[in-house]
Amino acid sequence: MSIELPEARILAGQMDEELRGKQIGSCSLEDYERLQRVGFFNKDVRDFDRLVEGRIERVVSRGNVIRVELDNGMNLLIAPEYGGRVLYHTGVDTLLEKYHLKLDFADGTSLTVRLASMGIIQAFDDAELEKSYVYRRDFSEKLSPGDESEFTLERFTEILTERSQQLKQVLVGKDAVVVGISNSAFQDVVYRAGLHPKRKGSELSNGERRALYDSMRMVIRERIRLGGKNQFIDLYGNRGGYTPAMGPNMKQRACPVCRAPIERLGVGGGQVYFCPKCQK
Numbered sequence: 001m002s003i004e005l006p007e008a009r010i011l012a013g014q015m016d017e018e019l020r021g022k023q024i025g026s027c028s029l030e031d032y033e034r035l036q037r038v039g040f041f042n043k044d045v046r047d048f049d050r051l052v053e054g055r056i057e058r059v060v061s062r063g064n065v066i067r068v069e070l071d072n073g074m075n076l077l078i079a080p081e082y083g084g085r086v087l088y089h090t091g092v093d094t095l096l097e098k099y100h101l102k103l104d105f106a107d108g109t110s111l112t113v114r115l116a117s118m119g120i121i122q123a124f125d126d127a128e129l130e131k132s133y134v135y136r137r138d139f140s141e142k143l144s145p146g147d148e149s150e151f152t153l154e155r156f157t158e159i160l161t162e163r164s165q166q167l168k169q170v171l172v173g174k175d176a177v178v179v180g181i182s183n184s185a186f187q188d189v190v191y192r193a194g195l196h197p198k199r200k201g202s203e204l205s206n207g208e209r210r211a212l213y214d215s216m217r218m219v220i221r222e223r224i225r226l227g228g229k230n231q232f233i234d235l236y237g238n239r240g241g242y243t244p245a246m247g248p249n250m251k252q253r254a255c256p257v258c259r260a261p262i263e264r265l266g267v268g269g270g271q272v273y274f275c276p277k278c279q280k
């Protein structure tokens with residue numbers, strides 16, 4: 001279960017409301033060596049000591065990345081891109097047995113972060129933020145499809161027509177023209193838009209571009225409205241209510257629209273489920 005733009009935004013919103021003004025009393029790290037080896041954690045874990053005594057000023061997100069800003073110039077970056085849990089605790093009862101990072105606040109409450117597999121937990125001061133790949137990628141000039149004012153059909157069209165790659169590359173990964181879309185949202189979006197996952201960005205007709213744009217906005221809006229995808233757990237332990245129209249959940253099932261058996265295709269280093277009849 002990946003945490004993409006909608007879930008990152010839900011968590012950041014809840015954290016901003018719950019944690020703003022809280023002072024960090026201590027920071028504990030566990031079981032992080034594997035993450036550190038692959039560069040998903042600060043090389044020097046003493047960087048996390050600099051979070052202590054900081055007070056949370058605000059929590060924001062862009063793309064899949066959550067940024068916790070402290071009043072001492074430090075930031076905690078969290079991006080559980082391949083799943084994970086970020087939980088708030090008011091007592092010891094609800095504390096997870098395992099976590100990668102735990103912040104204990106001066107008022108006795110705490111926050112734990114546990115990544116399922118790959119993802120990012122990093123502590124940087126304002127001047128060092130650019131060292132973080134996910135920060136550079138998502139807090140960038142790229143369009144955010146979760147922002148109504150910047151993500152206009154005109155701008156999306158402009159960028160899309162310049163791209164001759166397959167839609168997967170255009171929307172997901174390091175060369176994507178937008179932030180916040182991973183393989184999960186991609187499958188849902190292209191199915192709803194009626195587009196084959198191997199279509200190329202520059203080849204889309206006006207109507208197809210419009211369908212793609214509308215389905216991106218729709219998927220993001222509905223995922224936020226319904227509290228995230230159905231495997232997502234929010235800050236308070238509540239499960240999300242959004243079921244993707246297409247994805248691994250449709251394996252060996254028939255398309256609800258045309259009854260064709262759903263197929264699977266390897267695209268851009270990942271598996272994509274799709275309907276061979278509806279997606280052209």
Ligand SMILES: [Zn+2]
Binds near residue numbers: 255256258260276279
């Ligand atoms: Zn179909």
